Amino acid sequence: MSTPSPSSSRSSSPPGTPPNLHQNSIDPEVKWLVQKFGGTSVGKFALKIAADVVANYIDDNKVAIVCSARSGSTKALGTTNLLLRAASEALTRRKPASASASGAATPVSRGLFGAGSYGSDNNHSPPTSPKGRSRSSRSSSPPPLFGFTPINGNSGVGSQPDFSITVDIIRNEHVAAARTSINDPHILKELEDEIERDCEWLRNFLLAAKIIDEISPRSRDNIIGLGERLACKFMTAVLRDQGIDAEYVSLEDIVPPYDGEIVAEKALPQEFYDSLAAALGERLKQCGARVPVVTGFFGPVPGSLLRQVGRGYTDLCSALLAVGLEASELQIWKEVDGIFTADPRKVPTARLIPVISPDEAAELTYYGSEVVHPFTMEQAIRRKIPIRIKNVENPRGGGTVIHPDPEADELASPTTLTHVVPEPVSLASLHRLALATEESQRKRLPTAVTIKEHIVVLNINSNRKSVSHGFLAGIFSTLDKFGVVVDLISTSEVHVSMAIGDSLPPKVLDRLIKALKQNGTVSVHRDMAILSLVGHQMRNMVGIAGLMFTTLAQGNVNIEMISQGASEINISCVIDERDAVKALNLIHQSCLQIKPETSRGRGAHAFV
Template sequence: MSRSSSSSSRSSSSSSSNSSSPPRTPPNLHQNSIDPSSRWLVQKFGGTSVGKFAVNIARDIVPSYIDSNKVAIVCSARSGSTKALGTTNLLLRAASEALKRPRKTSSGYVTPVANGGIFGRSEEGSQSPPSSSPRGDTYPWGTGSMTPLTMPGIDSLPAFHATVDLIRQEHFNAARASVKDAGILKALEKEIERDCEWLRSFLYASQVIDEISPRSKDTIVGLGERLACKIMAAVLRDQGVDSEYVSLEDIVPEPDDLEASDDGTLDQDFYDRLSRAVGERVKQCGPRVPVVTGFFGPVPGSLLQQVGRGYTDLLSALLAVGLDASELQIWKEVDGIFTADPRKVPTARLISIISPAEAAELTYYGSEVVHPFTMEQAIRCRIPIRIKNVENPRGGGTVIHPDPEADTAQEEDELGSVPEPVSPVALALLAARAREASKQHPRHPTAVTIKEHIVVLNINSNRKSVSHGFLAGIFGTLDRFGVVVDLISTSEVHVSMAIEDGLSKKILERLLRELQKSGTVSVHHDMAILSLVGKHMCNMIGISGRMFTTLAQGKVNIEMISQGASEINISCVIDGRDAVKALNLIHQSCLQLPESISAAKSIAVGPWLF
């Protein structure tokens, strides 16, 4: 869609939201701390947390922080009862359905026709728009009803019509289950109705022009965060917390005023300016608790293309920077970062503090921690990131801390949780306890993780004497197909690569045909990457030997081995059927606390490995 139509749609929606905002704050509502010395605390809640635990968040979590902090909340789009019913997935489905060709009937094509017309015209072409919808509502873009008429050649509604109704009903159900105050619920339902009718109008217009631009898709997907934040703001008010819905749709300067780097990506200067703008906007809320949309409007090259669906996490980090927050809290449905996946390794333990480099490695190799780019925005401004459990708010969680002195990588059962928010005094005490603990026990790796659904490609050169052309041909082919390599091991005439099993069968076949021009290719499916991560592993003599000997004694075959250039990660590719067994074996031999491993359970290894 055009830039003007997209902008007008957003601005009209924003104005409607303001016009129907709840009445002024009653004096008994709980507000943010007004102590001038209080610092901001940014709390980001994911789609599952917002979808399942909105009342818990408003009743138990937020009130426990706002007396001593200024709290700002960022929400992702709500999850659904199934993954397919998640709001973002439904919005993307509706956008796709809007571009489907109308179905031809015996009387002609099925053409969406509005009562009064999309552009305010009646069936005869005269200008006579109705003043309200059949439900008596006034739509945010003005007046008019989008109820299609039964006309010759029309026997059904557009496919997206049912999807929009499903989005509306899912949010109505959530509102009615979470909000008890009749006045607040009525205002919230009106907002949901308006937003969904705006979406229906937007999709009708997209169908007419037969185009949804990347920016238009951004706008459609951004509706998910708007709906989630409106519900969360209403639930907070229903639970006695004074809240304010904050939309950031227009916070980004017009794209013509922005500059991307030479490769088309947004540079750090853009994110620095955005963090300042977001911080200033949120500060205008005064003592109210701001509930901020993770969607922050159109950016050069499209938000989904530049950042991806993780833009809500990124926005929370930028907001923390803009507010100079004491810490950024990311609330999930797990207690924090563990030494291994606790669903697969019963003896896994919670880590109280971890370094950004270790957290990034765990994210790359299978653990859902925090996206490295999101983490970078907060860490570069020395803002700690805490992972917490919305179902266990009293737990200390895991702190990703930028201070090297805090990089203890010790488990919670040794040092205890880090006080909230992180203070220099508490950090110094924790570091001292960690140093004392390290004198009694040698350091060990931080965590082990597994990344499943991996394909291994082995390429042997046909021309033994042209190794530089061999490698250039392989990497050029990977670049053309947009293939991301997780692990690679090379020699002069042989390359082994591990990639995610995400390519379609047709694309994989084309890739293999191209690679066969460089040499003989073999493919291994259903593999897994096992990674042992620890910042100090480069100084742990014999850790590689212990890892691979453990796998050998457990009869786990190794397909390929790779050690990252950062020297904090040792990875190998194994058969996917051995993934859980290997994870437990490595956790027991390399991450178990020294006092918990008896001599009888110790693993004998030859001195040549050390």
């Protein structure tokens, strides 16, 4: 089974749309700008994206847009969650239930690669528009925006499996969003046809999977990828409805051939991603002055996209696209203003960080802050492309820049010496410069503090008088066997303390503990949290560790274990989860020296 492949050809502007659509800059000297929008932004702020973000950038840039699958009215109704649910339901056996009993919409036409319009092959009345007009009363539709010609199918209507009801929910959520966001009847009609066709493809795909009772990793990729295809078609229609000449770009067939050996447990080499980035860049350059709206899903990756990359593949796609286009900047649009010195929901005095180093951003991601996945960040940073985190609700805000130049972070700091020593340089002036530089280094403070909750601590003590060289090897091989990722670890000759997430099922955790007991006695501490203080070149911050632990002691916060990262840009400790918010605020005030009345001064490198 394969997904339908949209035509790569572009048509002229359809009738009924504004004659002068807003296009990308045609100046050959203008560089590309890649904007990635998350599912929540696409789900809630589609009109704002079109009118307040994209429209304000395309005059001075060549903008390319990457979209994640739409969020729903609730988290459970998010497109990706619904697609995963439908895939699971396809492999679940149950007695058939009647369509009328389910209360869900009756499916329309069937066909592996297409579906007819509403009411074409059955007796159901066509839905009405928000203004009460019947879809059938409209004039004939213009040439398609998405390069498809509808293919009508036919089937009888009977009882529906569970996955079919879930597909109806996906369809209804997208149709409702389209009718809320789009005014042009021709654009709306075509988008509704696209949604109908894609959902019928999914229904037939899952039916085939149910018959053979199997969904392969590649099939699961195709199912999940439908979320990005629907989101990008939706955004393309919204942009055109708002007068922007957008083009839907599917990347299902973009992955170049790869002759290397594929090992499921190992990641693909960087050479694969380099060739993929080049292919992405070449594809988008074919769009001319149109604004490409690109699916974050990029097709059949060797070894499965979900296995190789995970659900963060949309961010990775945007980074590879920025590399392939040699973009001036990669913008990741969220619902927050950028990266803060602490979680502003828990720390009222948290401040925005304008500039941050890639290492700092990676550490914050590892230890609880949702920034950008380090592997995704690496693709752009290694090509010297800045990554800017911006707020779709505050498009005029500066956001936070993850800058590839490590010196840029220091240049942004208000504590960095910026005056120029005049000529000639006297011995006295050199002495004053040295003192000023020393004072500047003393005033350098950490960048941010973060917390990672829902942690379990495992302590293993060797029960042998003479510890064998295999003590640590036995522990790590056990962790590898159970696929456990360790967040923090502290070791000695006879003792190992590990902090892991509590996401393991209880039975699996019990088996892990039983296996670890072969190496010694094991104690378990639940409901813990990792508190991490992050800052560039923290090894030069004399006394910062002492200040951190003294502050926690004075706040009556007990420390279970301590660990400093090998990169020397973070100091972490494990505390009781019930003390997490108190500890965050204490460290934020003492180590970052940010108090409620402070308006500027990022001790943690400039914030506003």
